[in-house]
Amino acid sequence: MQNLKKYLFRWEGALVVVLIAQILIFGMLNPRFLNLDRLISSSSDFVYLGIIALPLAIVMMTGGIDISIGSMVSLTAIVTGVCFSNGLNIWLAAFIGILAALVAGVINAALILSTGANPMVITLGTQFLFAGMAIGISGLANVSAFEGISGMPDSFVQISNGDIAGIPNMLIIFAVIAGVFAFILHGTTFGRQARLLGANPKAATYAGFPIRRVTYLAYGLTALGSGITGVLMTSYVASARADIGAQVLLPVLTLVVIGGVSMYGGEGTIVGVVIATFVIGYLQQGLRFSGLSESEVSVATGAALVLVASLRWWTHHVAERIKNQKVKKQAATPRPQAAPVASS
């Protein structure tokens, strides 16, 4: 445990170093990049991805995954829009939109638990289901889908576009949500159980963990994150669209993996995902500022993802080998008492 913790701290430390280094390098390439006001205000362009990445990190720590996040974002957006266009107060409409996402999350968890199928398969299916529902609802409400639903009051549009003392609202919301999720993962029984369930599902079962409850909560929280993001994005582009979440999935998965969450469950922290949000956000921005085209930015981001994934495997692999060699050496030299084997 002690070893693991140290290792994780090092990972997040490395991310911070990368973040600072890239900001400085991009600043040298294009001085306009390095403007504190600009750096802060432009974070609105990407922190909404982090709001889904945080709870998705918890799902992935349990060993699961949720492919349907983008569709839940779209579903929330369109339910909010349709309720609003039918005369409901916008805040009530947004609340109902988030509720719709929560129902979707519960459906995900229920299907995963009742079928025992791989969460990737289940949520891949519900991805199409929820996206189809979003388009269907916009059709039923007789909204011409290509225009989206607009005309929301300024107070609503300002949630994502406004700022308090120069700090964009979106960034403040992200900070609050990150705090909440850090507490949930690191300070509650649910958080511990979620991680241990991912580390060793069999042991968790035999230890009598409430696996159903943990699963419902993890997928429910991810749905909540998607719902909140759906509302924020609707506010950000000041219109509710059935396809707003279509491009969300892969960037969010990238954040979670770069944040140090293991695809196999059991490992990861909220701090890592928060830092990764800024690392990737500013990486893409910086590349654009250096004159790269959008496709080249995608290539660079993909390369970073592959590099990180292999780096994590590689460091783990080397650490393991060194440990093994140590144990072998100890075993080779005769001693009064036996060497402790694999203490952790």
Add this chain to the structure above:
Amino acid sequence: MKIASKLAAAAAVLALTAACSSTDGGEAGSNKVAFIPKLTGVGFFESGGAGAVEAGKKYELDVEYVGSPEGSVAKQVELINTQVQQGVGAIIVSSVSPDGLCQALKKAMDQGVKVLTWDSDTNPECRSHYISQGTADQLGSLLVEMGAEDYSKDEAVKVAFHYSSPTVTDQNQWAEVAKSIIGKETKWEIVDTVFSENQTELAVQQAEALLNANPDLKIIFCPDANALPGTAQALENLGRKDVTVVGFSTPNVMAPYVENGTIDRFALWDVTKQGELSVAVAKKLLDGEELNVGDKFDVDGFGSVEVSPNSVQGYDYEADGNGIILMPERVVFTADNIKDFDF
């Protein structure tokens, strides 16, 4: 502990460097222009971009063609914000949504950036001028007329529509106009409308499925640069010669289908010139001209160009220094003239 000290160091470095650089985005007098397509990698937009970049040299503007291959609202907003922060003087954008970009564009205008649209418009209050390829009425009726060359309007034939997506502004407007003309002036029956989301493979599949589901279909309208070649390919795959396919696409892409007789005619405006005209208008605005409705000015290669009111596109909003500039002409391509164009 370690992490805290690292963070503190980071903050210090950031504060220091930020203090050194105090330039603000979007200052007046910048000759940088961002020319933004709906999405990149499509011949149509690439040609528009090439025309704009080329025109930049002529008007001494630093025109950059920047876009994203995925064409989503959030991505376009991000792109616009990034360009404004980099200090462009003007943005010329083909919008993926009529109102989704408004917040970002209004923010840009507040900072003194000139905002124009081309190809696909936003709401008129979110830009100053729209460089239009023609009104929805012009293009919608052009679609119907091209179809009517093969099948008389009095014949009761089945027709269908195939374009990119139910969420795209311009193509839906043309399709709606065409559908209303078909409803009022012809005996044609619209049996289906399918979408292929700008994906080449999907365009062929959708068209094949459409033809298989409606074997007696006579005309397919494809007002999309990707759906048209896809549908033509589907006709070839299925060996159908009795179906008329018309629509909008680029001559280079469609040349093989016209040469082997799969399709007889299709239309488009000269998108390279649309890019050029957009930059010419941006230049006027950057030079401080306001360009009100009714103003006429000469553009090299276009002759006299007039600013039309937003009402030609069906908008209610009118304001000073706000209007629509229509491309003078649209071209119907046939086997006779297709070799004269290269884009």
